[in-house]
Amino acid sequence: xxxxxxxxxxxxxxxxxxxxxxxxxxxxxxxxxxxxxxxxxxxxxxxxxxxxxxxxxxxxxxxxxxxxxxxxxxxxxxxxxxxxxx
Numbered sequence: 001x002x003x004x005x006x007x008x009x010x011x012x013x014x015x016x017x018x019x020x021x022x023x024x025x026x027x028x029x030x031x032x033x034x035x036x037x038x039x040x041x042x043x044x045x046x047x048x049x050x051x052x053x054x055x056x057x058x059x060x061x062x063x064x065x066x067x068x069x070x071x072x073x074x075x076x077x078x079x080x081x082x083x084x085x086x
Contacts, residue, residue: 003077006072013081019056021055022055051071053070
């Protein structure tokens, strides 16, 4: 099953490590450093359509960690993931 992130992007639900609220988690220096490093290494995929991200999803795909930025709320994504897992 796939989790839709918006902008016609979908990821395998089994690849998801975590779903995070962008505003809340980026208050932490560790989270900001993680996102900056992922961006510097080319592991960030933006599916925001040019708008500000509301959440990010960390995945493990083919042995590589990727970070997807999305305009959907973390709570919405978590609910969708929960439905998939049932």
